[in-house]
Amino acid sequence: xxxxxxxxxxxxxxxxxxxxxxxxxxxxxxxxxxxxxxxxxxxxxxxxxxxxxxxxxxxxxxxxxxxxxxxxxxxxxxxxxxxxxxxxxxxxxxxxxxxxxxxxxxxxxxxxxxxxxxxxxxxxxxxxxxxxxxxxxxxxxxxxxxxxxxxxxxxxxxxxxxxxxxxxxxxxxxxxxxxxxxxxxxxxxxxxxxxxxxxxxxxxxxxxxxxxxxxxxxxxxxxxxxxxxxxxxxxxxxxxxxxxxxxxxxxxxxxxxxxxxxxxxxxxxxxxxxxxxxxxxxxxxxxxxxxxxxxxxxxxxxxxxxxxxxxxxxxxxxxxxxxxxxxxxxxxxxxxxxxxxxxxxxxxxxxxxxxxxxxxxxxxxxxxxxxxxxxxxxxxxxxxxxxxxxxxxxxxxxxxxxxxxxxxxxxxxxxxxxxxxxxxxxxxxxxxxxxxxxxxxxxxxxxxxxxxxxxxxxxxxxxxxxxxxxxxxxxxxxxxxxxxxxxxxxxxxxxxxxxxxxxxxxxxxxxxxxxxxxxxxxxxxxxxxxxxxxxxxxxxxxxxxxxxxxxxxxxxxxxxxxxxxxxxxxxxxxxxxxxxxxxxxxxxxxxxxxxxxxxxxxxxxxxxxxxxxxxxxxxxxxxxxxxxxxxxxxxxxxxxxxxxxxxxxxxxxxxxxxxxxxxxxxxxxxxxxxxxxxxxxxxxxxxxx
DNA sequence: TTTAGGG
DNA sequence: CCCTAAA
Numbered sequence: 001x002x003x004x005x006x007x008x009x010x011x012x013x014x015x016x017x018x019x020x021x022x023x024x025x026x027x028x029x030x031x032x033x034x035x036x037x038x039x040x041x042x043x044x045x046x047x048x049x050x051x052x053x054x055x056x057x058x059x060x061x062x063x064x065x066x067x068x069x070x071x072x073x074x075x076x077x078x079x080x081x082x083x084x085x086x087x088x089x090x091x092x093x094x095x096x097x098x099x100x101x102x103x104x105x106x107x108x109x110x111x112x113x114x115x116x117x118x119x120x121x122x123x124x125x126x127x128x129x130x131x132x133x134x135x136x137x138x139x140x141x142x143x144x145x146x147x148x149x150x151x152x153x154x155x156x157x158x159x160x161x162x163x164x165x166x167x168x169x170x171x172x173x174x175x176x177x178x179x180x181x182x183x184x185x186x187x188x189x190x191x192x193x194x195x196x197x198x199x200x201x202x203x204x205x206x207x208x209x210x211x212x213x214x215x216x217x218x219x220x221x222x223x224x225x226x227x228x229x230x231x232x233x234x235x236x237x238x239x240x241x242x243x244x245x246x247x248x249x250x251x252x253x254x255x256x257x258x259x260x261x262x263x264x265x266x267x268x269x270x271x272x273x274x275x276x277x278x279x280x281x282x283x284x285x286x287x288x289x290x291x292x293x294x295x296x297x298x299x300x301x302x303x304x305x306x307x308x309x310x311x312x313x314x315x316x317x318x319x320x321x322x323x324x325x326x327x328x329x330x331x332x333x334x335x336x337x338x339x340x341x342x343x344x345x346x347x348x349x350x351x352x353x354x355x356x357x358x359x360x361x362x363x364x365x366x367x368x369x370x371x372x373x374x375x376x377x378x379x380x381x382x383x384x385x386x387x388x389x390x391x392x393x394x395x396x397x398x399x400x401x402x403x404x405x406x407x408x409x410x411x412x413x414x415x416x417x418x419x420x421x422x423x424x425x426x427x428x429x430x431x432x433x434x435x436x437x438x439x440x441x442x443x444x445x446x447x448x449x450x451x452x453x454x455x456x457x458x459x460x461x462x463x464x465x466x467x468x469x470x471x472x473x474x475x476x477x478x479x480x481x482x483x484x485x486x487x488x489x490x491x492x493x494x495x496x497x498x499x500x501x502x503x504x505x506x507x508x509x510x511x512x513x514x515x516x517x518x519x520x521x522x523x524x525x526x527x528x529x530x531x532x533x534x535x536x537x538x539x540x541x542x543x544x545x546x547x548x549x550x551x552x553x554x555x556x557x558x559x560x561x562x563x564x565x566x567x568x569x570x571x572x573x574x575x576x577x578x579x580x581x582x583x584x585x586x587x588x589x590x591x592x593x594x595x596x597x598x599x600x601x602x603x604x605x606x607x608x609x610x611x612x613x614x615x616x617x618x619x620x621x622x623x624x625x626x627x628x629x630x631x632x633x634x635x636x637x638x639x640x641x642x643x644x645x646x647x648x649x650x651x652x653x654x655x656x657x658x659x660x661x662x663x664x665x666x667x668x669x670x671x672x673x674x675x676x677x678x679x680x681x682x683x684x685x686x687x688x689x
Numbered sequence: 690t691t692t693a694g695g696g
Numbered sequence: 697c698c699c700t701a702a703a
Contacts, residue, residue, distance in 0.1 A: 590697070611692070613693095629691075630698090633691095637694085
């Protein structure tokens with residue numbers, strides 16, 4: 001499989017160009033705004049609204065499918081323009097590729113006040129960057145201005161020009177002030193400095209901190225930056241969804257997944273409460289080849305399939321699951337993946353099965369956010385603040401700065417031409433976008449699927465919570481399940497997939513089943529032992545209400561059927577050594593121990609020692625069904641480790657030093673005891689001999 | 690099933 | 697958290 005080197009591009013996502021469509025009539029300015037009372041507004045309405053805005057984009061994109069998108073690749077030294085024949089008039093935007101990363105982006109601030117954006121040229125635009133500009137923008141500037149509404153013609157022209165200038169010259173980009181009425185701003189970032197890779201996208205005061213500290217060839221951002229700003233309000237009046245993908249130092253896997261912890265600003269914007277796990281993903285990856293997922297909820301799965309298909313049609317170009325270790329940012333990948341497949345860590349699916357219930361399923365570890373979510377979402381009674389807010393203005397003001405787009409992986413021969421690369425990428429993008437899109441709503445890190453739920457019910461009505469609101473672009477269900485014919489399979493198989501074709505269907509909907517069930521039942525009744533109290537705290541973070549689970553379980557059990565079938569099928573094709581049931585494959589949701597739990601654990605271990613995990617479990621976690629003795633043992637292990645490392649190296653919810661000290665003490669003590677026991681035994685046996 | 694450890 | 701060898 002190494003006939004020739006391949007460049008592995010990871011498209012975790014794209015910045016999808018988007019220009020808010022000004023509402024045709026005098027209704028507004030491309031604002032997502034619902035006239036009706038927000039409290040009455042259903043999530044579905046919201047979706048519709050957003051989707052409507054996106055439609056434009058989707059159309060243009062699909063129209064362009066098959067054609068080569070022109071692109072300007074700014075390599076470190078040169079600018080290449082080629083094949084531009086697809087005027088996407090409405091799409092006037094600019095796409096960039098940063099460090100071999102591709103993201104089509106366009107930031108449009110559609111707020112009334114914006115005139116001071118791009119002036120941070122110095123550190124942003126300091127070097128040649130890899131920029132990909134689609135025809136929509138660079139080559140067809142002339143027509144670009146036609147986008148959307150005639151009214152903007154002029155303004156946009158200006159902007160486009162500017163853009164062009166920028167793209168080619170990579171010069172300073174001061175600002176681009178757009179027309180009076182819509183006051184759009186098209187902001188471009190050419191971030192080039194290898195070390196300072198960030199897309200300087202600042203809409204108004206917002207700097208976009210995309211940290212692109214990744215190696216080349218990595219297109220990392222999968223967020224579509226766009227603003228559907230909605231109102232006359234000055235920017236400051238409503239939360240800015242900043243795409244703080246702060247994947248920097250933290251172990252995404254552990255705690256944050258970028259979105260999970262993207263700066264306090266908007267934890268949930270990129271939802272995906274880290275549920276993903278690369279391992280699981282790995283499994284799934286292989287599954288994708290075999291199973292044709294019908295899951296319409298997990299867009300990326302399908303996308304994967306589809307994309308691969310696309311590539312397989314091309315001689316040398318094809319996509320494949322890149323090997324994990326080849327990628328420096330697997331974590332991120334996971335993370336993004338999450339939003340689609342796992343996204344909610346089991347929280348997404350079925351969350352909303354009960355319309356009236358709190359959809360607040362919290363993938364633990366999201367604790368902070370979750371508490372907020374609890375407050376805002378679902379059944380909980382809104383705080384006074386929010387209430388008053390609503391009374392003043394019952395409309396929900398949203399500013400959508402970006403959409404999440406399913407990630408793509410592309411593998412392409414090293415000697416492939418840039419042009420083919422472009423085409424490849426284009427195809428991939430087109431495959432997704434062209435197929436029609438669906439909008440997903442993510443709130444507080446969780447997918448909101450119940451379309452009938454009102455924003456109020458979902459907790460989306462409070463200003464303060466809006467920063468936790470995100471939208472995702474998902475392949476439409478119809479397109480999502482591409483006809484993966486038999487040939488498709490055969491074509492796919494040889495590619496690799498050394499892993500046993502697995503046991504589960506990619507559809508996380510299904511996969512989540514077992515896990516969720518566990519989750520739901522995790523906290524049956526609390527009789528109120530002292531320790532139970534601790535754990536009860538966890539109950540809070542336990543995602544969803546029991547009754548919701550009932551309904552959901554029923555649905556899931558149905559969903560499981562096909563899985564088994566597919567599973568069998570897969571096995572038939574590639575016999576596995578150890579066929580496993582689907583349920584066993586699902587990795588459990590990660591549920592970080594709370595301090596309370598740690599306390600309980602420490603206390604129990606102090607008493608019982610380190611070799612009696614079952615007892616510890618029964619003693620301290622009897623009511624926490626999701627904590628197995630193995631979990632406790634593992635937690636102890638990590639606690640010991642944590643206690644030994646410097647505080648700076650610790651991650652996650654900080655454990656009080658006092659507890660850590662106790663951990664060390666207890667650990668030392670019991671280790672000693674253990675050693676003594678062994679000595680005893682040894683001496684005894686020796687004596688016997 | 691539990692433990693103990695590596696992954 | 698997962699996976700497993702051992703007990």
